[in-house]
Amino acid sequence: MEWYESGALIVGALIALIALSVPVAFAFLAVSIAGMLIFIGGEAGLQQIAVNATAAITRFVFLPIPLFVLMGELFFHTGLAVRVFDALDALFGRLPGRLSYVTVAGGTMFATLSGTSMGSTAMLGALLVPEMTRRGYKPHMAMGPILGAGGLAMIVPPSGLAVLLGSIARIDIGKLLIAGVLPGLFLALLYMATVFVQVRIDPAAAPRYDIPRVAWTTRLGLIAATLLPMGFVVFMVIGLILLGIATPTESAAFGVLGVLILAAAFRRLTRKAVLDSLTGTLRVTVMVLIIVLASSTFSQILAISGASRGLVQWVVGLEFPPLGVLMAMFLLLLLLGMLMDQVSMMLITVPIFFPLALTLGFDPIWFGIVVLLALEIGGVTPPFGLGLFVMLGVAPGGTTLGDVSRAVLPFVGCDVLLFFLMIAFPWIATYLPGLMG
Amino acid sequence: MRSLIRVYDAVVPGLAVVAGAMVASVFLAIVHDVALRSTGFHPPAWTSALTEYALLYMTMLGAPWLVRTRGHVFVDSIARRFGPALRQRVEAGVYGLCILICLVLSYYAIDQGLAAAARGEEDWRSIVMPRWVLFAAMPIGFIPCALEFLRFLLGPDSMYASGRSAGSL
Numbered sequence: 001m002e003w004y005e006s007g008a009l010i011v012g013a014l015i016a017l018i019a020l021s022v023p024v025a026f027a028f029l030a031v032s033i034a035g036m037l038i039f040i041g042g043e044a045g046l047q048q049i050a051v052n053a054t055a056a057i058t059r060f061v062f063l064p065i066p067l068f069v070l071m072g073e074l075f076f077h078t079g080l081a082v083r084v085f086d087a088l089d090a091l092f093g094r095l096p097g098r099l100s101y102v103t104v105a106g107g108t109m110f111a112t113l114s115g116t117s118m119g120s121t122a123m124l125g126a127l128l129v130p131e132m133t134r135r136g137y138k139p140h141m142a143m144g145p146i147l148g149a150g151g152l153a154m155i156v157p158p159s160g161l162a163v164l165l166g167s168i169a170r171i172d173i174g175k176l177l178i179a180g181v182l183p184g185l186f187l188a189l190l191y192m193a194t195v196f197v198q199v200r201i202d203p204a205a206a207p208r209y210d211i212p213r214v215a216w217t218t219r220l221g222l223i224a225a226t227l228l229p230m231g232f233v234v235f236m237v238i239g240l241i242l243l244g245i246a247t248p249t250e251s252a253a254f255g256v257l258g259v260l261i262l263a264a265a266f267r268r269l270t271r272k273a274v275l276d277s278l279t280g281t282l283r284v285t286v287m288v289l290i291i292v293l294a295s296s297t298f299s300q301i302l303a304i305s306g307a308s309r310g311l312v313q314w315v316v317g318l319e320f321p322p323l324g325v326l327m328a329m330f331l332l333l334l335l336l337g338m339l340m341d342q343v344s345m346m347l348i349t350v351p352i353f354f355p356l357a358l359t360l361g362f363d364p365i366w367f368g369i370v371v372l373l374a375l376e377i378g379g380v381t382p383p384f385g386l387g388l389f390v391m392l393g394v395a396p397g398g399t400t401l402g403d404v405s406r407a408v409l410p411f412v413g414c415d416v417l418l419f420f421l422m423i424a425f426p427w428i429a430t431y432l433p434g435l436m437g
Numbered sequence: 438m439r440s441l442i443r444v445y446d447a448v449v450p451g452l453a454v455v456a457g458a459m460v461a462s463v464f465l466a467i468v469h470d471v472a473l474r475s476t477g478f479h480p481p482a483w484t485s486a487l488t489e490y491a492l493l494y495m496t497m498l499g500a501p502w503l504v505r506t507r508g509h510v511f512v513d514s515i516a517r518r519f520g521p522a523l524r525q526r527v528e529a530g531v532y533g534l535c536i537l538i539c540l541v542l543s544y545y546a547i548d549q550g551l552a553a554a555a556r557g558e559e560d561w562r563s564i565v566m567p568r569w570v571l572f573a574a575m576p577i578g579f580i581p582c583a584l585e586f587l588r589f590l591l592g593p594d595s596m597y598a599s600g601r602s603a604g605s606l
Contacts (some may be wrong), residue, residue: 018511018512019515020516020530020531021513021516021597022534023510023511023596024510024512026509026535028533033538042439046541047548047549049545050548050572052547053542053575054546054571054575057492058489058492059489060485060488063488066460066495067463067467081493115463182444217506244477246471249467250471253464253467253471254468257464258448278457279457280459281457283470283508285460285495285499286456286496286502286503286508287509287510289492290500290503291510292549327476340512344510409486
């Protein structure tokens with residue numbers, strides 16, 4: 001079988017099974033079993049799947065996944081997130097479109113304290129959509145910034161997806177996490193600029209309303225009592241990695257410890273909050289790790305069949321400029337993002353894209369951030385962007401998937417703009433990891 | 438038979454509770470390890486090996502609970518457009534395929550585990566463990582998964598009842 005035939009068969013069968021609503025983990029396993037029977041044959045292949053599965057996730061590098069998720073779950077279930085939001089709300093004063101700005105600022109802050117984007121999106125949506133609707137904001141001014149800012153958690157550390165990407169692509173996870181800081185902040189600024197432009201074009205989209213004036217002393221008090229303590233958690237994760245005191249895995253555990261200490265200090269640490277957080281963590285962790293376990297043989301089959309090597313040689317032989325290949329990979333990721341969830345698309349594309357990117361001379365950390373950016377966009381593109389469904393769940397009655405998709409479009413534009421900025425100025429993603437030596 | 442089903446009904450969330458306790462234990466073990474190391478004491482050798490094992494066990498112990506609570510990721514945006522009869526047949530096919538996969542993997546994991554035990558194979562990490570312990574996790578998770586899919590296949594409930602899968606990173 002030629003490499004393109006086997007590649008099309010493997011990837012095509014996987015996508016067909018996923019499209020037929022087979023749970024993603026089981027679709028990977030089905031393709032692995034069939035692939036092993038075809039390309040290795042006999043029982044040896046099936047025995048190899050069992051061996052691969054046991055080795056796939058028993059790796060220390062995967063430990064931040066449950067811990068980053070636990071950190072975010074505790075942050076939301078203890079009510080610390082609401083406390084942060086209330087403080088930001090008071091700080092923004094009478095700015096036109098203030099609630100949209102509060103959304104972006106809150107989403108950025110939540111992203112630095114949580115390893116999952118869905119938690120952020122659900123939290124921002126539940127808190128802000130009713131208030132924005134009550135204040136007469138047009139739906140796009142509420143839903144767009146929430147979806148944009150909610151997705152920041154995929155790029156801004158701590159990010160469970162970044163850990164997963166780093167471990168699958170075998171790149172330095174600490175550097176990949178730190179590399180997400182500047183692109184994340186750039187995106188937040190681009191989102192703020194988008195809100196500014198939207199309000200200037202259509203002031204009625206975010207009507208002004210009277211709010212009680214908050215004294216400067218009160219504002220300073222809020223910063224000192226609520227926002228600055230959150231910096232402690234950020235330090236526990238990012239600071240410890242940057243200082244070289246802790247590995248990403250250890251810093252994830254200390255991030256959890258930081259949230260627990262803060263929750264206890266604010267008297268928000270309850271038995272129910274801890275149990276709910278553990279349940280939520282287990283749900284996401286099992287869901288993600290079983291897909292990783294199931295896909296452990298997938299990249300091996302791509303290699304054994306010659307599909308990945310054949311594709312790399314073919315693309316290199318075409319002598320396309322590397323930027324053209326990069327665009328094609330980015331577009332393919334965007335396309336896949338419309339069809340499946342981020343973890344699945346990462347596991348399908350990373351074994352193919354990373355060898356290609358390295359052959360073409362791209363910096364692996366920089367390329368990792370490009371992939372995360374594409375995944376973030378995939379999280380809000382129909383029909384399978386989970387963020388869209390989370391938003392539909394909290395949007396006012398009568399809101400359609402089309403309304404939500406249109407609202408997020410300018411923010412997806414910001415993501416695409418950042419992609420081009422990162423091509424023009426690669427230091428956006430490489431400067432901070434470069435400091436780590 | 439009924440009491441057997443009642444016991445099994447309690448086993449699936451019971452396994453999930455153990456998995457949840459593993460998440461908490463992993464956190465405590467790592468904090469304990471780093472705290473000892475940074476204060477000049479020797480951290481225990483077992484931390485990294487047992488936390489790695491915990492990743493596999495928490496995943497496999499939580500997997501049947503995730504099937505029962507419809508938490509596995511799936512894409513039903515295309516299958517949702519099928520007519521009711523075709524949809525039902527596709528669903529039955531999906532459950533059947535998932536049961537087959539669970540049983541095949543359980544069989545080969547047991548086969549490999551028994552072979553590893555007979556050969557006395559060891560898994561060398563920060564501590565040495567018998568290798569069959571790794572293989573044992575798979576049937577513990579996949580056999581109840583097969584039973585959960587069988588319930589969807591034979592019973593009135595649908596795994597797709599909630600309309601979409603929940604949660605992601």
